[in-house]
Every structure is written in C-alpha cells, then in structure tokens.
Amino acid sequence: MSPTSVSARxxxxxxxxxxxxxxxxxxxxxxxxxxGYVARQMGPGAAGxxxxxxxxxxxxxxxxxxxxxxxxxxLVFTAIVASIANLRELNNxxxxxxxxxxxxxxxxxxxxxxxxxxGLIIQPGLNTAVAAEAARAxxxxxxxxxxxxxxxxxNILGLQASTRVTDSGATTSLNxxxxxxxxxxxxxxxxxxxxxxxxxxxxxxxxxxxxxVHKILWWVIRLTPIxxxxxxxxxxxxxxxxxxxxxxWYSAAIYIGLALVLFVVYPVLLQAHGxxxxxxxxxxxxxxxxxxxxxxxxxxLPVTERITEQNLGVPREYAAFAVPLGATTKMDGCAxxxxxxxxxxxxxxxxxxxxLQEYLLIVFVSVIGSAAxxxxxxxxxxxxxxxxxxxxxLEGVGLLLAVDPILxxxxxxxxxxxxxxxxxxxxxxxxxxxxxxxxxxxxxEALDAADAVPAQ
Numbered sequence: 001m002s003p004t005s006v007s008a009r010x011x012x013x014x015x016x017x018x019x020x021x022x023x024x025x026x027x028x029x030x031x032x033x034x035x036g037y038v039a040r041q042m043g044p045g046a047a048g049x050x051x052x053x054x055x056x057x058x059x060x061x062x063x064x065x066x067x068x069x070x071x072x073x074x075l076v077f078t079a080i081v082a083s084i085a086n087l088r089e090l091n092n093x094x095x096x097x098x099x100x101x102x103x104x105x106x107x108x109x110x111x112x113x114x115x116x117x118x119g120l121i122i123q124p125g126l127n128t129a130v131a132a133e134a135a136r137a138x139x140x141x142x143x144x145x146x147x148x149x150x151x152x153x154x155n156i157l158g159l160q161a162s163t164r165v166t167d168s169g170a171t172t173s174l175n176x177x178x179x180x181x182x183x184x185x186x187x188x189x190x191x192x193x194x195x196x197x198x199x200x201x202x203x204x205x206x207x208x209x210x211x212x213v214h215k216i217l218w219w220v221i222r223l224t225p226i227x228x229x230x231x232x233x234x235x236x237x238x239x240x241x242x243x244x245x246x247x248x249w250y251s252a253a254i255y256i257g258l259a260l261v262l263f264v265v266y267p268v269l270l271q272a273h274g275x276x277x278x279x280x281x282x283x284x285x286x287x288x289x290x291x292x293x294x295x296x297x298x299x300x301l302p303v304t305e306r307i308t309e310q311n312l313g314v315p316r317e318y319a320a321f322a323v324p325l326g327a328t329t330k331m332d333g334c335a336x337x338x339x340x341x342x343x344x345x346x347x348x349x350x351x352x353x354x355x356l357q358e359y360l361l362i363v364f365v366s367v368i369g370s371a372a373x374x375x376x377x378x379x380x381x382x383x384x385x386x387x388x389x390x391x392x393x394l395e396g397v398g399l400l401l402a403v404d405p406i407l408x409x410x411x412x413x414x415x416x417x418x419x420x421x422x423x424x425x426x427x428x429x430x431x432x433x434x435x436x437x438x439x440x441x442x443x444x445e446a447l448d449a450a451d452a453v454p455a456q
Contacts, residue, residue, distance in 0.1 A: 021222075025224055025228055028224075033236055035057060035229065035237075036232060036235065037237075039053040039237035050238075057229070057237060058230065060227065060231075061230030061232075064227025064294075068220060072298055072301055073178075076178060076182060076324045077185045077188075078209050080320060081185055081189040081192065082189075083321040084193065084321070085192065087317055087318070087321070092430055099426045099430065100426050103426055104326065104422055107422065108331075108366055111265070111333075111366070112363050114265070116363075118257050122252065124249040124253050128250060130402075153181075178298055178327060179329075182324055214306075224303075228293045231293040235405060238405075247399075247402065247403050250345050254410065258414045262413070276438075279438060284308075292412065295409055297331070297415045304327065305320065312424045312437070318432065319423050322422065331418075332415060334382055334412070334415055335366055337414070339366055340366060342396075342400060345399075361390055364389075
C-alpha cells in the first residue's frame with residue numbers, strides 16, 4: 001500500500017452527531033451504567049440466580065465479544081500471511097521487526113518504573129482495609145515454561161480444549177491460542193515466499209479472503225454500541241464498586257499509573273516524533289473504548305488493526321504484522337503497571353522488605369514476562385508469575401481478586417492504546433507512515449465504506 005493510496009480518498013461530509021460512531025458508544029456507555037445500576041438494585045432472581053436483566057446484559061455482552069473473537073483466528077492468519085508477502089516489497093522489513101520489539105520494551109520499561117514509583121509513594125499494602133482472611137492462592141499460576149509451550153503449536157489451527165467439571169456435569173470448550181496462530185501464520189507466509197510462483201494462487205486467494213473478513217469485521221464493529229451496553233451494564237451489575245472501599249488506595253495507584261502512561265507518556269512519545277497526540281487519540285479512541293468495556297485485547301484486535309491501518313496511516317503490510325504481535329506481547333497495563341504495583345502491595349501487606357534485586361526482578365518480569373503469558377487468559381497469570389519470581393506468597397492474589405474486573409477495564413484500554421502506538425511510532429521513524437492520513441485524525445465512522453483501501 002503506497003502512502004498516497006489512503007490520502008487520495010475524497011474527504012467525507014461530517015455525519016450528524018447521532019450517527020457518529022464515537023457518540024453512539026458514549027451514549028451506550030451511559031445506558032449501560034444506568035441499566036447495570038438498576039440490575040444491581042433489583043437483587044438476585046429466583047433460587048438466588050442472577051435476575052433477568054443481569055442475564056440479558058451478560059448475554060448481549062458475551063455474544064458481542066464472541067463475534068469479535070470468532071474473527072480473530074482467520075483475521076490474524078490471513079493478515080499475517082498477506083503482510084509477510086508484502087514485506088518483501090519493503091527494503092527495511094528486518095529493521096521494522098527489531099524496531100517494533102525495541103519499542104515494545106522501551107514503553108514497558110517506562111510503565112514499570114511508573115508502577116514501582118507509585119507503589120513506593122502511595123504504599124497501598126499499608127493503606128488497606130482488606131482482611132487477611134481474604135488471602136488465598138489462585139487455582140492456576142504462570143510459569144516461564146508457558147512461553148516455550150505457547151510458541152509450539154499443538155495443532156495447525158492453534159486450538160486448545162479445556163474441560164470444566166461442575167456439580168451439573170462436565171463441559172468442554174475450544175479456545176484459540178493467538179501466539180500459536182501467529183507462529184503458524186509466519187511459517188506459512190515465509191514458506192509461501194520460498195515456494196515462489198507456485199504459491200501465487202494461494203497468496204491471491206488469501207488476499208481475497210482477507211477482504212471478505214474485513215467486510216464481515218465492519219458489520220460486527222457497527223454492533224459495538226449494543227455490545228457496550230451489555231458489557232458495561234453487566235460489569236456494574238455483577239461487580240459494582242463496593243470492593244473499591246477496601247482497596248481504595250491500591251485501585252487508585254493502578255488507575256493513576258494507567259492514566260500517566262496513557263495521557264502523559266504516550267503523548268510525550270508522539271510529540272517527540274513530531275506527531276500530534278490529539279490526532280492519535282481521535283483516531284485510536286474507538287479501539288480504546290472497546291477495550292475498556294470488553295476487557296479483551298484479543299477481542300479488540302480486529303478494531304485495533306483497522307484503526308492502525310486506516311486511521312493512523314500505518315502501512316497495511318506492517319500493521320497486519322505488528323498489531324497481532326502486540327496483542328499477544330504488548331501489555332503496558334496488564335504486564336507492567338499492574339504487576340509492579342500489585343507485587344509491592346503484597347510485599348507491604350505481608351511485611352516483606354524488598355531490596356534492589358527484587359525491584360530489578362520486577363522490571364525484568366514486566367519487560368520480558370508478558371511474552372511468557374501470551375495466549376493465556378487474564379492478568380492473574382502475569383501477577384502469579386511476578387510473585388513466584390520474587391518469592392512472594394501467592395496467597396496475596398486472593399486479596400486483589402475482588403477489584404480485578406474493575407481494574408481490568410483500565411488495564412486493557414492501556415494495552416490496546418500501546419498496541420496501536422508502537423506501530424505508529426516505528427512507521428514514523430522508518431519514513432513509511434502516511435502522515436496525511438494521520439493528520440486528518442479520522443474517527444472510525446470514516447471507514448464506513450468497508451475496505452476503501454483494498455488489501456494489497
């Protein structure tokens with residue numbers, strides 16, 4: 001995709017406010033908060049189960065996330081294969097990869113230092129009302145071996161089966177490991193290049209299939225306001241804000257750290273590269289909003305990739321590689337701010353003194369460890385990996401679970417913001433960013449003509 005291919009599009013007439021995507025999502029958030037409050041006030045339903053409104057909100061939210069997640073495997077595969085085929089047209093492909101990994105590490109390093117500083121200044125473990133009886137070890141924990149296991153595909157589809165046993169019986173579900181899909185896609189893409197002309201029909205089919213996926217993706221994206229009502233409403237109804245009273249300073253430290261990364265560090269980095277931060281947020285905000293309400297970087301991946309390519313001006317052949325990679329390994333919220341402050345909280349709560357070596361280990365785990373948790377679910381894995389590396393009691397995880405869903409909203413929003421930020425900075429540094437598209441700061445409704453820029 002040439003830089004002029006996007007900027008050559010004719011400017012669109014502004015839509016009425018009620019038809020603008022961002023306005024629709026904001027209204028949906030207000031409706032979701034109101035319905036969630038009403039559902040919480042209604043209390044439990046028959047036999048102690050969730051009432052009908054909670055069930056309705058949960059169904060709407062989970063259905064929307066399922067639709068997004070259903071597109072992720074095929075989107076990652078087709079996009080990565082197409083991007084590898086297109087990377088051969090770029091003279092600096094190897095440099096792009098290393099620059100991406102370097103900036104993943106740089107931003108994570110900044111975030112973890114902010115987390116450590118806030119943990120030492122606010123001292124959340126000493127200023128808490130949570131009872132010691134709440135301490136309990138989690139059912140599962142992270143391990144450095146998870147990184148090696150995650151790299152080796154268990155099957156070519158990257159599928160994993162899990163069985164859950166309850167009093168009513170056993171249920172088996174299938175999940176996909178994005179890191180494994182990423183590895184398979186890279187191998188297939190490289191193999192297609194090595195095969196040469198014989199692989200041209202396959203690559204042509206892959207490009208056509210990718211355009212079809214993008215069309216379906218846009219249909220799902222248009223459902224975001226409805227999904228937002230269900231996701232945010234269910235979060236308020238189920239979790240509420242009561243637990244924040246006991247862990248107020250801890251929660252405040254997490255959100256202060258997230259705000260500093262999102263609204264101070266990222267804008268400074270953009271400004272340092274000659275990019276307008278306001279334009280970045282105007283373009284990336286739909287993905288950040290969706291990440292906040294869905295609490296899923298993987299579920300937001302299709303939207304993140306779309307806005308990075310078509311709103312921020314990052315070439316498709318690079319963005320299609322960098323964004324999925326970031327969705328599995330770039331987590332400034334979950335893997336930097338959160339484990340740093342949480343580890344300090346646990347140490348302070350149990351009266352354990354941390355030295356310079358322990359703080360250096362926190363930095364190491366935060367910068368490197370996010371890759372070890374790729375393809376796994378939840379930030380709890382990252383927290384247990386940090387605690388076990390430091391030798392802190394894993395029972396400390398139980399102290400923090402009550403507010404985890406509320407914190408996860410902000411963590412995921414920062415994760416996704418960073419996943420769009422790094423490709424933008426790297427593209428700028430390498431001279432391949434379409435700055436005309438970036439300067440327009442288009443919101444997502446400008447992409448209504450799906451695939452206005454054809455996949456190359």
